[in-house]
Amino acid sequence: MTQPLSNQETPARAVVVAIDGPAASGKGTLSQRIADAFGFAHLDTGVLYRAVGVSVLRAGGDPADNAAAARAAYELHPEHPILQEVALRTDEAAQAASKVAAVPEVRAALLDFQRRFATHPPGGAPGAVLDGRDIGTVVCPDAQAKLFITASVEVRAERRLKELQRRGIPAISSDVLEDMKARDARDSQRAVAPLRPAADAFVLDTSALDADQVFSMAVAHIGSKTGLKPKA
Numbered sequence: 001m002t003q004p005l006s007n008q009e010t011p012a013r014a015v016v017v018a019i020d021g022p023a024a025s026g027k028g029t030l031s032q033r034i035a036d037a038f039g040f041a042h043l044d045t046g047v048l049y050r051a052v053g054v055s056v057l058r059a060g061g062d063p064a065d066n067a068a069a070a071r072a073a074y075e076l077h078p079e080h081p082i083l084q085e086v087a088l089r090t091d092e093a094a095q096a097a098s099k100v101a102a103v104p105e106v107r108a109a110l111l112d113f114q115r116r117f118a119t120h121p122p123g124g125a126p127g128a129v130l131d132g133r134d135i136g137t138v139v140c141p142d143a144q145a146k147l148f149i150t151a152s153v154e155v156r157a158e159r160r161l162k163e164l165q166r167r168g169i170p171a172i173s174s175d176v177l178e179d180m181k182a183r184d185a186r187d188s189q190r191a192v193a194p195l196r197p198a199a200d201a202f203v204l205d206t207s208a209l210d211a212d213q214v215f216s217m218a219v220a221h222i223g224s225k226t227g228l229k230p231k232a
């Protein structure tokens, strides 16, 4: 992936909040709320892997083919229209993403863009929230605050099922659960940048917490690490 077009440079060191966790744990919802509350920029890094996976599928390739995946990753750039497509939200895209994500060359190709987003948040924002699988461990190991958001696989599958139903997408409960287990296994067992909490991450099991409770606990943790409070 090539470098982003020049955004306003940020003079002071940007605050970086790393939020990792498995699929449908709620990290995307939390990350956007944290970014809005603190006036930070937000990068959903899963979108990058989804875009690479979908590009390979569209080219008629196999997402598990290292060369095809690496090629698609190097061709991706921050202004690429595929990054805005709703097609990235499908389960097919998620499964393809988790296959290309196991390819070391893909991860290497996407690394600079993610790091530059963290150090130079777009629009001159004073900080950045990045969510994914390896933000606290690999992409931004020096992030000031790291959270690992998780929940039981059954709870996560139920949340995803409800989300699909809300969006009018037909889905079968047992299929959603099996797909989530398969993705969890691929993401946590791969050799490169596997899904796991950083040693210094605040691990939050949200199985019995609603989104507001998770937000409050995350704000308190970020405050304790950075001294920052959300904007009024």
Ligand SMILES: Nc1ncnc2c1ncn2[C@@H]1O[C@H](COP(=O)(O)OP(=O)(O)OP(=O)(O)O)[C@@H](O)[C@H]1O
Residues within 6 Å of the ligand: 021, 022, 023, 024, 025, 026, 027, 028, 029, 030, 046, 159, 160, 162, 163, 206, 209, 210, 211, 212, 214
């Ligand atoms: N604490 C929570 N309690 C109940 N539902 C939640 C909670 N947090 C998020 N959700 C809902 O769960 C679903 C998944 O959340 P979200 O998309 O934020 O997860 P995610 O970890 O970013 O998933 P993915 O990695 O697949 O992108 C959404 O429908 C969201 O509204």
Ligand SMILES: Nc1ccn([C@@H]2O[C@H](COP(=O)(O)O)[C@@H](O)[C@H]2O)c(=O)n1
Residues within 6 Å of the ligand: 023, 024, 045, 046, 047, 049, 050, 094, 097, 098, 099, 101, 131, 132, 133, 134, 135, 183, 187
């Ligand atoms: N930092 C990341 C982010 C994502 N992945 C892979 O992409 C898949 C889709 O991610 P979502 O967050 O959109 O669900 C995910 O299953 C991972 O395989 C990654 O490896 N690293």
